[in-house]
Amino acid sequence: MAVIRSPNSAFAAVTCRDFRKADVRNLIFVLLDAAAWDTGSAALILKCGADDVQPAPIHTDEFVARLKALTRRGAYNDHLFIKMPGCVYDAETGNAVSDRGKQHLTETEARLLTALALDPSKIFSKADLMDHMYGGEDEPEQKIIDVLVCKLRNKLLEMNDGLDVVRTVWGRGYQFEPKGFPPVFRQRVRAVR
Template sequence: MRVLVSAPSREIERALRTAAESAGFETAGETLPQDLCSALFRDPDGIGVIRALNSAYAAVVCRDFRRADVKNILFVLLDAGEFDSGAASLILRCGADDVQPAPIHTDEFIARLKALVRRGSYNDHLFIKMPGCVYDADTGLVEGSDRKSRLAPAEAKLLTTLALDPNKVFSKADLMDHIYGGEDEPEQKIIDVFVCKLRHKLLEMNDGLDVVRTVWGRGYQFEPKGFEPVFRNRVRAPR
């Protein structure tokens, strides 16, 4: 397993790589965050170590990596002058697996690397990628280019349920159970209302592509790559 390090200086990078190598890890250094992102994507078992001077930078890097579908372990070492519980929680919410103040003692650095390896890959934070936007389950925001839209709680549960299992067609009963959990359930036709509202918000964000497919007679299914929606012309019956 490789440890890939991005640090603000070669000296810090070499120190972290030397520590990791002393514990038997292979290492590599990537100067720029985008290079580290690409390297991690190509090496899904690698661990990304990000030495950051400020919390805003670390949070943005972690968020961007997760949005780029990087599922590797991310270990952030944040400058001690910037480290506090608020900064650490922000970076963790943006996708880091561990955040510690830096500089860090070699023994603790190695111990935390090994603990992260035992824990396995990152799976806590959910980003749902669509053709023209990304939904962040932690914030409830759908963002694409310069546009943002916040999903209502029921819309968020609907999208999350569908997206977590795109191969499954969910019946209205399935979706009712996920949204309401069997408590104070309205009539099932409310699902059609939620789907309509969700589609309305996502169509523009996805440049006219729909990501919620109606499977007639069965329910709804998530289409991550989107499709051209076909609206049937309804002919009103004569009175």
């Protein structure tokens, strides 16, 4: 994500255009100084590739809410490709594709994979993932994250030659491992009565 604070609309428009010409696919949020703000300049900046333009200063809560809304809408997913050990996920089609075929991910599985893959160094708590995937709107119980991780793993295991790409960090959350790792299966022990 790129946040550009600009004193004038021409600089912001050129910067957005240059980012898009360089194939930068991140979200671009422009804060334009109030003295340069008018609807014509905002329209130009949006036409040059910005995802949102707002006058500065902006209230912190509104700024965060706008960024979350842009993320929920998936503006950055249009041309996103996530490379894994045996396949590539294409956000435009919703398919993980390998030389053996393709596997379609549901919208929620895709949002989960995207959230994890965009920052592989981060360990995402269930609350982080819920915020990214649902943004406080019509949120199911947090247990849904465990269910979605399980379904996503099952689909990706066969596409990645048996390697897992979603690591469970016990007590903390989940993390994306782009190179993959052999999964560890725990056996359930049943109590004898």
